[in-house]
Each structure stands twice: as C-alpha cells, then as structure tokens.
Amino acid sequence: MGDEDVDGKCKIMSACSSAKLFLFMVPLVVVSGFVFVNIGPKNPSSFLTSLSTNHLSPPLLPSSPSLPSASAPSPSPGTSSLSTKVETIQGDYNRTIKLNPVNISSTSSNVTSTASLKVMKKRVVSNLEKIEFALQKARLSIKTASMDDPVDDPDYVPLGPMYWNAKVFHRSYLEMEKNFKIFVYKEGEPPLFHDGPCKSIYSMEGNFIYEMETDTRFRTNNPDKAHVFYLPLSVVKMVRYVYERDSHDFSPIRKTVRDYIDLVGDKYPYWNRSIGADHFILSCHDWGPEASFSHPHLGQNSIRALCNANTSERFKPRKDVSIPEINLITGSLKGLVGGPSPSSRPILAFFAGGVHGPVRPVLLQHWEDKDNDIRVHKYLPKGTSYSDMMRNSKFCICPSGYEVASPRIVEALYSGCVPVLINSGYVPPFSDVLNWASFSVIVSVEDIPNLKTILTSISPRQYLRMYRRVLKVRRHFEVNSPAKRFDVFHMILHSIWVRRLNVRIREV
Numbered sequence: 001m002g003d004e005d006v007d008g009k010c011k012i013m014s015a016c017s018s019a020k021l022f023l024f025m026v027p028l029v030v031v032s033g034f035v036f037v038n039i040g041p042k043n044p045s046s047f048l049t050s051l052s053t054n055h056l057s058p059p060l061l062p063s064s065p066s067l068p069s070a071s072a073p074s075p076s077p078g079t080s081s082l083s084t085k086v087e088t089i090q091g092d093y094n095r096t097i098k099l100n101p102v103n104i105s106s107t108s109s110n111v112t113s114t115a116s117l118k119v120m121k122k123r124v125v126s127n128l129e130k131i132e133f134a135l136q137k138a139r140l141s142i143k144t145a146s147m148d149d150p151v152d153d154p155d156y157v158p159l160g161p162m163y164w165n166a167k168v169f170h171r172s173y174l175e176m177e178k179n180f181k182i183f184v185y186k187e188g189e190p191p192l193f194h195d196g197p198c199k200s201i202y203s204m205e206g207n208f209i210y211e212m213e214t215d216t217r218f219r220t221n222n223p224d225k226a227h228v229f230y231l232p233l234s235v236v237k238m239v240r241y242v243y244e245r246d247s248h249d250f251s252p253i254r255k256t257v258r259d260y261i262d263l264v265g266d267k268y269p270y271w272n273r274s275i276g277a278d279h280f281i282l283s284c285h286d287w288g289p290e291a292s293f294s295h296p297h298l299g300q301n302s303i304r305a306l307c308n309a310n311t312s313e314r315f316k317p318r319k320d321v322s323i324p325e326i327n328l329i330t331g332s333l334k335g336l337v338g339g340p341s342p343s344s345r346p347i348l349a350f351f352a353g354g355v356h357g358p359v360r361p362v363l364l365q366h367w368e369d370k371d372n373d374i375r376v377h378k379y380l381p382k383g384t385s386y387s388d389m390m391r392n393s394k395f396c397i398c399p400s401g402y403e404v405a406s407p408r409i410v411e412a413l414y415s416g417c418v419p420v421l422i423n424s425g426y427v428p429p430f431s432d433v434l435n436w437a438s439f440s441v442i443v444s445v446e447d448i449p450n451l452k453t454i455l456t457s458i459s460p461r462q463y464l465r466m467y468r469r470v471l472k473v474r475r476h477f478e479v480n481s482p483a484k485r486f487d488v489f490h491m492i493l494h495s496i497w498v499r500r501l502n503v504r505i506r507e508v
Contacts, residue, residue: 086277086301087504127224128273132504135227138175139501145171155485161438162473169433173486176497182218183226185264188233191241192256196234201407202284203328204307204488205234207479209282211489214482218493227500228278228303229270233260235285250290257294274505276302280496284325286403289313303499305492307405312425317432318502321495324429324477324488327407333479339391339416342467348373349420349455350389351397352380353408359399359422362448374452390415394463395441395455400426413474418466420455422448430476430491432498439469 145167150157151174158166158173188194194213196206209232212219220226235253242252265271271279280303281292288306293299299314309315309322339345355361355378367376376397380386390396396412397420404426412419419440421428428436436442443454458466476491483489 086274087506126507128505128507131225131227132506134179135501135504138172138179141175142168142172142501156475158486160469160472162435162469163433164435172498173490173494176494177217177485179227180218180493180497180500181220181226182212182215182228182230182493183220183223183270184212184230184232185268187263187267188260191237192234193260194232195237197236199328199331200236201325201327202236202307203331203479204284204323204326205236205282207328207481208305208489208492209234210481211483223268223270226270226278228280228496231260231264231279231281231298231302233257233281233283235283235288235291238291239285239287250287253287253291254294257291257298261295261298274301274503277503278500278505279303280305280321280499282323282492283307284323289315303496305496308403309427309429310404310425311427315427317427319499321492321499322427322429322431323492323495324410325405325407326410326477326479326488328479332481333414336387336411337414337474337478339414342394342464345392345394345417347375347389347393349395349397349451350375350393350417351399351408352377352386352389353399354378354401357399357401357403359424359445359448360401362445363397363399363422366449367451371452374455387411387415390417393417394467395420397422397451399423410477413470413477416467416470418463418470420451430495432495433491434473434476439466439473441466 145151146165148167148171150159150167151170153170153174158170160166163169194209196209197203198206198210212230212232223229233256238253238256242256243250244252261271261276276295276297279298281288281298282305283289283291284307285291286308289299289304289308289310292302292304292306293314298304301319303319303321304315305321305323306315307323307325309317309320311317315322351363351367352375353360355364364376364378367374368378369376375389375393380389390411394417396408396415396417398406398408398412400406400423404423409419409421409428420443421436421440422443422445424445428434428440441455441458443451447454475486476488478484478487480487480489
C-alpha cells in the first residue's frame with residue numbers, strides 16, 4: 001500500500017482503529033529505533049552518521065552534497081528506468097538525525113487495515129531489503145557502543161586519544177567482521193584485472209587484490225548477499241600495458257574502465273540498481289582519481305579507495321576512502337618495523353627526497369643543509385642510510401610531492417618516528433577513525449619557516465605521548481600475508497564498510 005493511499009483513506013480514525021494502529025506501530029518503532037552514531041571527529045565531514053526518516057528528501061549538509069537519486073546526474077540510456085533509489089546518510093557525529101527505515105512519520109495518522117496487514121505479511125522480502133535491514137541493525141549496535149563498557153577482544157582493544165571514539169570504532173569493526181560481505185566481479189583477465197603490483201610504491205593495489213581474491217571471510221560468491229561490489233581493476237597495470245608512454249593520451253585507460261563497467265552493468269543488475277553507489281575500486285597510482293572519472297557514475301557515486309586522497313582533485317571524504325601509500329620493495333615488512341627508544345634518537349627532524357611538487361621546494365629553500373637539528377637533504381650524504389636516519393630521528397618530515405600522498409608517512413610509523421605532515425588538501429588514511437593530531441604534527445606550508453620553533457615547542461612529555469601512540473597505531477598500517485585483524489587490509493575494509501553504512505539503497 002502506497003503512502004498516497006494511507007493519507008487519502010485514513011485521515012479520520014475510530015477509537016478501535018486507533019488502538020489497532022498503536023499495536024501495529026509499537027513493534028515497528030522499537031525495531032527501527034533512533035540511531036545516533038558517533039565514531040569520528042566533531043565536524044561536518046564525518047562518516048558514520050545517522051539516517052533521515054524522510055525517503056523523499058534526505059537531509060543535506062552544505063559542505064558535502066549527497067549522492068544523487070536515480071534522477072541525478074542524468075543517467076545513461078541503460079539506466080534511465082532504475083528500480084531503486086540511493087540516499088546518503090547525512091549529519092555529523094554529534095548532531096544526530098533519526099533513523100526510521102519503515103518510513104512512519106511521527107506526525108502522520110496512517111492506518112493499515114486488517115486486510116492490508118495480511119497482504120503485507122504475505123509479501124516476499126527482497127534480498128536488498130534484507131541487506132538494508134541488517135545494515136540498519138548494525139548502525140543501531142554501533143550507536144549503543146558509546147554507552148556500553150569496552151568489549152573484551154583477544155587480539156586488540158582500541159583505546160586512547162589516537163581514536164576519535166575508540167568504543168564505537170571497535171563495535172563497528174566487530175559488526176563488520178560479523179556481517180560484511182563483498183562480491184568480487186569475476187570478469188576481466190590479468191594483468192589489467194585481478195592483478196596488481198606487490199613490490200613497489202603502488203604495492204597496496206596488488207596486495208589488496210590478492211587478499212580479496214584469496215579471502216574467505218568477507219568475500220561472497222552470491223551477489224544477492226553482498227553489501228558492496230569490488231571492481232578488481234589495476235590502474236598501475238593499465239598505465240603499463242594500455243597507456244602509450246609519453247603520448248599524453250589518457251583515452252585508452254578511460255575506454256578500458258568504461259568498457260569494464262558496461263560489461264558488468266549489462267551482465268548483472270547490481271550496478272544499475274544503485275547507480276554504482278555500492279561499488280568500489282582501489283587505486284594507489286597517481287592517476288587513480290582521473291581513471292575513476294572514466295565513467296561518470298564511478299567517479300560521482302562509487303566508493304573510491306585512493307592513495308592520492310586530494311580534496312582539490314574531487315576526493316570526497318564522506319564517500320571516498322584514503323588509503324596509505326606503502327613502498328614494499330621486497331614485498332614484505334621484514335626489517336621495516338621497529339626502531340630505538342626516544343633517548344636513542346639524537347636528531348630532531350629528518351627529510352631526504354627529490355624536489356618536485358609545490359611543497360618540497362619551499363622546505364628545501366628554508367632548511368636544506370642549514371641546521372644540525374633539522375636534517376633536510378635533497379640527496380643523502382654518501383654512506384648514509386635512509387632508514388637509519390629515520391630511526392635516529394624524533395620527527396620525520398613528510399611533505400607532499402607531485403601528489404599529496406607519501407610513503408614516508410608509513411615509513412615514519414614503522415620506524416617509531418613521529419610524522420610531520422606538510423601538505424594542502426590531503427586527507428590522511430583512516431581519518432574517520434584515527435585522530436592524526438594525537439600522534440603526528442600537522443604543519444601548513446606557510447609555517448615551514450617556523451618548523452624548528454613548532455617542533456621544539458613540543459615538550460619532552462608530550463613527545464613521549466606521541467611516540468607511544470605511534471607504536472600503538474602502526475598496527476593499522478602493517479601489511480600481513482595472510483592479513484591479520486586490525487591491519488591495513490582490514491582497516492581499508494572497515495573504511496569501505498563505513499561508507500556503505502552511509503548510504504541506503506531502496507527499491508521503488
């Protein structure tokens with residue numbers, strides 16, 4: 001029965017019908033409840049949020065437009081008559097919005113007759129409705145975590161100021177482990193699909209693809225049970241095998257991405273069902289953002305897990321996922337994790353690297369070979385070990401290059417060196433969960449001349465706190481094979497899980 005029928009037929013109710021309505025609505029209200037999710041920072045760019053009750057007009061935040069419904073952006077001919085509607089869950093972690101997926105307005109006088117109730121009971125619940133109901137339950141569970149005692153966990157219990165809300169993150173992570181299912185499209189052949197580099201600066205592409213291909217916990221072979229759908233393409237491989245070097249012609253990559261989405265869109269109903277909103281890609285190549293806009297709905301609607309998480313290049317923190325750039329030269333962490341205690345770190349700050357991008361020239365102009373405490377080099381002195389310099393430094397300077405991401409951030413964490421982030425428009429990895437200001441120093445480009453003053457103003461006591469937090473938080477950036485709980489693979493999955501909680505796909 002549609003809302004129009006209810007509103008048209010049930011404006012005036014008898015006492016009997018009112019009582020029946022009350023008995024019918026109470027369990028629905030109890031089931032739907034009010035969900036107030038609080039997992040992240042206290043600002044409008046938060047992620048785990050609550051959902052509007054109004055199906056027709058989901059609430060919007062001026063700073064972050066919602067995903068379009070089926071009518072916007074203009075769909076391609078193949079998606080002009082969609083049978084679903086996508087809604088974003090808006091709000092921030094402390095400004096809460098009601099969740100009421102059964103769409104019972106608090107001011108409406110809706111009545112359902114006994115005959116209609118029988119019809120409703122006989123109606124078959126779709127797979128999509130089951131999925132959305134399970135996500136609704138997960139949101140409610142995550143909300144209640146902020147009021148519960150910490151959950152015992154044999155592996156790790158998140159605690160401390162490194163997390164915006166440790167208990168809520170932990171509950172969300174456990175809900176992910178319990179519920180989250182991912183369908184990996186089988187279409188496509190290596191090396192462009194189902195393959196990626198594992199021993200380079202782009203190693204996260206290959207490592208993630210490999211883990212997804214071999215995973216048995218989160219991967220499902222039944223797409224009707226999937227919460228999200230993975231498009232297993234590798235932009236790195238496309239640059240190598242499809243792009244003609246120095247041609248400056250990006251069209252072959254665009255065509256490859258577009259053809260793949262058209263293929264899965266024609267073969268399966270899921271892409272068109274959500275206009276791509278429950279699909280995701282992962283790319284660590286600098287051209288990942290550009291490749292994602294090869295198809296308008298992929299760039300606009302889908303979840304994009306990117307190393308190059310630059311807001312000036314259309315990265316949307318509410319929808320997209322920032323992942324760490326990790327340079328695994330040997331393909332493993334052997335010899336990369338660990339370092340001396342703070343008392344054995346005589347160097348205040350260190351950086352060595354090429355001059356490219358807008359930030360590094362400023363850094364070298366002010367600090368290259370000019371201070372014994374701030375060791376900034378374009379090239380390391382002969383016989384000097386880069387990794388030893390990081391291990392002997394209290395702070396490791398991580399400026400942006402051509403792109404905002406840098407493997408130095410993770411290298412610093414691995415070495416027990418407090419990162420100093422200098423960039424513009426960069427969203428650090430997992431910042432929906434992690435409070436980067438608690439274990440790193442964030443410096444604007446304009447403050448580069450004051451770098452030593454900023455670092456020396458940090459008291460020894462505060463530095464020790466930050467150092468200990470670095471040691472605790474680096475587990476979230478470690479690459480393991482097979483993957484381990486709370487490591488980088490699972491943190492990426494959790495970020496995707498959170499973005500899926502941020503949208504609701506409903507049949508219309």
